[in-house]
Every structure is written in C-alpha cells, then in structure tokens.
Amino acid sequence: MEEVLNFIMHAIESSKKLELELPNIINHLEILFSSIDEVEKSFGGAKERVMMLLSSQHDITKTTLSNSFASMMSHDVFMNKTQHAQIDRLLDLMQNPFDMSHVLLENKMISGGDIPMLRSKGTLKIGEMVGRNVEGLEKSKGLEGEMQGIQTPPSRPKKSRKIDLEKRTVMVPAPQVGNTDMPPEDGFTWRKYGQKEILGRKYPRSYYRCTHQKLYLCPAKKQVQRVDENPNIVEVTYRGDHICHKSLTAPLSYPPPQQLLVNINNTQTTISPQLSPSSNSRWPQAANLGLRAGDASGSGGPSTTRYGIDYPVADMADTMFNSGSSSGNSMESLFAPMDDKWELDENKS
DNA sequence: CAAATTTGACCTTC
C-alpha cells in the first residue's frame, strides 16, 4: 500500500511540476512529452499496485475501477485548458509533415542534438479519444455467436458481428518511416486476420485479433485504419477485452517508451457518454497505444508484433485501470529513463 | 516446419 501511495504522490508531484512548467515548455515538445510521460508512468505504477492488491482481495471489478476513473476524467483532472491547447498545437504539427520536421529541428535545438523521444521508432504519439461507440448498449439481444462456445457443424459456424462487444476508437499517429501500415503498439500481440477496402475510405481497414485468441479464447480484436484526411494518423478501434494476461502476449521488458503521450478529448459532449460506466467496463486493456515504426516487415511472414508498453496520457483511464502492464521489475525500466528525462527537464527549468 | 500474413470467398447485418 505504501508503494501505491508513493506512486500516487510521485504522480501528483509530477503533475504539479508539469503545470508549473507548462508556460516554459510550451514549445519544447520533448520536454512536454517527458513530463506527461512521467505523470502517466507514476499513475500507471500506482494502478498496477492497486490492481495487484485488488486481485489478491478479489472481486472489485474492472468496471468499478473504470468508473472511478471515468469520474475523474469527467472532471478533467488531467487535462486543463492549457493542456488541451498544447495538444491542439501538437495535432496541428502532426497534420503537416513539414511542421513535423520543424518539430524535429526544434527538438534538436532544444536538446543539443539529441532527440530522445523522436530518434527511435515511435516518434510523436498522440492518442485521440474520438469515441467510445457503445455499440452494444441496446443490444440486449443476448450474446450470440462466437463466444458461446457452441460448436456448429462443418459448414461455417454461425457468427455474429453483433456480439456484445463495445468499441473504443482512438486516433494515433502512424509511423512516419518504415512500414507505416503497422498497427499501433499497445502491449499485446495481435494477429492480422483480414483486410478490407472500406467504402468511402481511401485506405483499407486491417483486422487484428489477439494472438492467443484460440489458446485463451481471448476475444480482443482491433481494427486499424488510416485516416483519409491525414495518412499520418491511424484510427484504431478496439473491440473486446483481453482475457489473456499481458505477460503472455508481450515481452516482460519494455523498451523505454519515448513516445509522446497526449490525450485529446475532442469535445466534452463526445467524451461524457464515452465514459459511461457501461462503456468503460469492457474497454480493452490495451488502450495504451504505441507505434512501431521503422518495421518494414509488414507484409507477410511471421512478425509477431512485439509491442512495447507506452501509455498515452490520451487514455489515462485505460492506462491506469485497464492495462495489465508491467511487473515489478519493469517499473525499474520504466522509471530509469524517466529519471534522465527529469534531469533534463530540471536543468531546463 | 511453425507461425504469421495475404486475400478471395463467405457470412451477417442493414
């Protein structure tokens, strides 16, 4: 419990720090990123500990947890107006490749030649919560279809798209280099099972399901689609919750998440319903999107998607309550780089 | 050879 408190206190501290420094780092995206990252990690650590405690105590459902966070989010705890403005700016940058290069230059200047958050693969990462389409809300038609475990003979088993799986859509930047069609990373391993041209959409939609779908009957799925207006952003729609443990699907050691974490609530009106208890209760655990850029192995062949963990502030709700993330050990790897970042930040301030 | 991706066909919904 003490550990939880430590994490929370650290998160709060980091938040305050961020708030104070905001005017100074408004143009320093890398610092801004690090700061957000710090806050997120701390809350993530707290969440993890709480989850561990809960699982030992049993029976407090994820729904409850999600609701709690939904409530927090609805009060905009983590996103004040200034932060929203920052995100708007980042989005603008994302929408213009030229501006992106400007960002790079900008970071270079700031960091004296090194661009920790942009130099590797992830580049900028903006999670935009565009909607939680509670598709299943009125679909009390009952659970039909694939999760029932009813075996139907040879000719294709009956399946239904109307399974009571909620959808959650997030917008994340597409990889800028390499195979830009790769789906965002989110800590789980996915297997592509289809791709389809969608009417009115410029780019095809890819369908992924949890690699362990068969082994663990894990119902988690996701769709990845590039945004027409801005190919630099992909729309990821999650359906179903992972029931397989993350450790089964992702490596135990996570690469330092050097990506940008931004949560964008388009509009308050959009968000509120999305945060309804019912819609939260079954969010995919993997709400934390990442990017795997620079991987040119996108087409064909076994390329088990090894997703590093990263937690966009974008979806801190999920980050805190839904991602079955790292082990105790991993926290070290999470915080180690952060210390460096803060050193950097503190030097600036 | 196992595991992942590709892709055309099939299924379900509207």
Place this chain on the structure above:
DNA sequence: GAAGGTCAAATTTG
C-alpha cells in the same frame, strides 16, 4: 443487394 466483418487456404518468412 451492398457493405462490413470473418474465415481459411495459400503464401511467406524465420
């Protein structure tokens, strides 16, 4: 019947 979602055989890759 059209469109979206899924299956599964074929293909690719390590």
